[in-house]
Amino acid sequence: MERKRPMGIALIGSFYIFGSIVLLLSLFVYELPFEKYGIAARLGLPNVPEHLARFLVGASSLVMAYGYLKLKRWGYWLMVAYSIYFLTVSGYLFILYKDQPFLGNIIWSLIVIAYSYSKRSHFYMKPQQIRVGG
Template sequence: MTTKRPKGVTFIGYFYIFGAIALLLSLVLGTKQDVPIGLRFGMPHVPENVIVPFIVVLSLVISYGYLTLKKWGYWLMILYSLLFLLISLSLLIEYNTQPFIGNTIWSIFVIIYTSRKKKAFLK
């Protein structure tokens, strides 16, 4: 018997895939961002041509595990969201700008929703 994937898991998983594609396109097209991606991930001194491919691959791997309801996908999403939450909170306190507010809210949402759907990943 297969487990039906919750709609929120589908939304979150595809959101991360979309984000990975957008991030990769921004690197390929040379798009300048108001807040550098390295800063958003707590690594301001790492060049974007190094950090972006790493984040893209990581996001795609996490999304795959998450969308296929793998236990490791569940835990990677929780860990990634917790890390991103801590970084976003730290940067929010320091800079108090919108990207960090939105990232903080999103991370909290993903952690709470994913935690509530844990049973879907344990089958």
């Protein structure tokens, strides 16, 4: 039985690719004046330099999203692990600061975890059973 990639997986993977490209492009901007919390703070790593955090998160998100979009098991597990970590850190920071970016991160992480779990069978199919697109 052939299955194609679910639209939700395509959307989640595309959001992560878009976000990682924006993060990598933001390396060329010295400081973003509208951003109250940097990516390092959002990940619970306030002592990590912001540009290093942006590069590492942007590059690793590209790899993670590629594996997720290609329905690779490692892409699924990286996405789930990252989402659980992001959920945990955002939950802690939301309790600490009661600020919107952390609540939005909590909601997004829950959506990604729940949807990925509901479609986990797509990541465990043999490559010849997967039809991407169309």
